[in-house]
Amino acid sequence: MNKKDANDVFSSEEQSLLDCLSSSYLSIEDVRWLKSKRWFKRFLKIYSKELKKRYKNKPVIKKEIKPVKEDIEVLDFTQSIKMPSKEVIEILDFTKTLDITDINGIVKANEKAKKKVKLEKNIWTFVIAICSFILIILMVILINWYLENKKTNEVLDTIYEVAELEEKPVTTTTNENKVTTTKEPTLYDIYGNMSILEVNFDNLKNINPDTVGWIKVNGTKINYPFVHTNDNDYYLKHTFDKTSNKKGWVFLDYRNDINNLSKNNVLYAHGLVTNEMFGSMRKTLKPSWYKNKDNQIITIATPNGNLKWQVFSIYTIEPESYYITTSFSNDEKFNAFLQTIKSRSIYDFGVTVTTSDKILTLSSCYDDEKRMVLHAKLIG
Numbered sequence: 001m002n003k004k005d006a007n008d009v010f011s012s013e014e015q016s017l018l019d020c021l022s023s024s025y026l027s028i029e030d031v032r033w034l035k036s037k038r039w040f041k042r043f044l045k046i047y048s049k050e051l052k053k054r055y056k057n058k059p060v061i062k063k064e065i066k067p068v069k070e071d072i073e074v075l076d077f078t079q080s081i082k083m084p085s086k087e088v089i090e091i092l093d094f095t096k097t098l099d100i101t102d103i104n105g106i107v108k109a110n111e112k113a114k115k116k117v118k119l120e121k122n123i124w125t126f127v128i129a130i131c132s133f134i135l136i137i138l139m140v141i142l143i144n145w146y147l148e149n150k151k152t153n154e155v156l157d158t159i160y161e162v163a164e165l166e167e168k169p170v171t172t173t174t175n176e177n178k179v180t181t182t183k184e185p186t187l188y189d190i191y192g193n194m195s196i197l198e199v200n201f202d203n204l205k206n207i208n209p210d211t212v213g214w215i216k217v218n219g220t221k222i223n224y225p226f227v228h229t230n231d232n233d234y235y236l237k238h239t240f241d242k243t244s245n246k247k248g249w250v251f252l253d254y255r256n257d258i259n260n261l262s263k264n265n266v267l268y269a270h271g272l273v274t275n276e277m278f279g280s281m282r283k284t285l286k287p288s289w290y291k292n293k294d295n296q297i298i299t300i301a302t303p304n305g306n307l308k309w310q311v312f313s314i315y316t317i318e319p320e321s322y323y324i325t326t327s328f329s330n331d332e333k334f335n336a337f338l339q340t341i342k343s344r345s346i347y348d349f350g351v352t353v354t355t356s357d358k359i360l361t362l363s364s365c366y367d368d369e370k371r372m373v374l375h376a377k378l379i380g
Contacts, residue, residue, distance in 0.1 A: 034081075041091075050110075149274065164199070165198070196301075217374075219284075271364035309377060313373075315372075316373070338359070341359075361374070362374040
């Protein structure tokens with residue numbers, strides 16, 4: 001846009017704008033720093049408010065208005081930032097009848113408007129910077145979550161490929177090619193949908209020598225190898241192949257030994273909202289899960305064979321160490337432990353537990369405030 005000068009012919013709207021600019025005593029230096037329509041408009045509003053405040057008791061007059069070269073520069077500025085003339089006129093039109101005899105009031109109004117706009121601009125810049133920073137952090141978290149999720153899925157694909165996992169049904173019929181049970185009705189008869197797991201642990205140990213077993217919980221996505229190391233921290237932040245990953249992995253309490261079972265044997269994993277690891281344990285808290293007998297037997301496979309566990313308690317609880325106690329100094333304390341964890345259950349499975357039983361405990365985060373816990377006893 002070409003700049004105008006005093007010899008140019010102005011449209012009626014431009015002339016009205018020039019009159020307002022001239023009567024409001026704005027100079028190009030007052031507005032040039034604003035640079036955008038948004039802040040220019042904000043400045044005009046504050047400036048007009050301050051003028052009204054300072055000259056509110058002055059008489060209304062009709063004064064002679066003679067635009068000068070600087071008014072034309074301000075006009076060019078408003079057009080360069082695409083500020084509608086009507087909006088400027090609407091804000092400043094009152095100055096045409098303002099009796100401004102004390103220039104000091106204009107200076108103060110101008111200074112006040114500048115200070116307020118500069119403060120608002122700084123605050124706005126700070127807010128944008130903070131929001132941008134937060135957005136970048138959120139993007140990093142999201143990207144990291146995506147990459148970790150992708151890595152976990154890749155690890156799972158590899159695991160299921162090399163594990164050569166097979167489920168073979170258990171039957172009570174004596175046959176050379178089938179697993180044989182006793183003639184008397186057993187839990188294998190009562191819980192008909194049972195099977196044994198065959199796992200290639202050699203292949204799994206080639207990926208991770210810490211591998212000690214495989215757990216499968218019917219009615220959930222829990223169908224993973226689990227590991228064992230000398231602490232309960234490492235696999236909270238490392239996946240099965242030992243790469244750093246906040247999704248972690250399923251691991252046996254360092255105090256336990258899968259080949260020499262403790263009174264209470266504890267498996268941990270994160271309760272991921274994606275239902276991976278022990279995330280799908282939340283299903284065990286629903287009637288559709290715990291009232292289905294097919295779900296009430298948990299299978300653990302080890303290099304030495306299969307272990308069957310019968311569920312007898314499920315619940316949520318605030319974080320504590322009692323339910324993950326692994327050994328007891330005497331049967332009295334163990335019995336008290338058994339009665340406590342059984343009484344916590346949200347459903348009565350009708351299962352008797354005694355001090356001669358071995359217990360399996362699954363522990364995971366339910367939410368930020370609670371843990372979800374499942375207890376089962378060894379039945380075979």
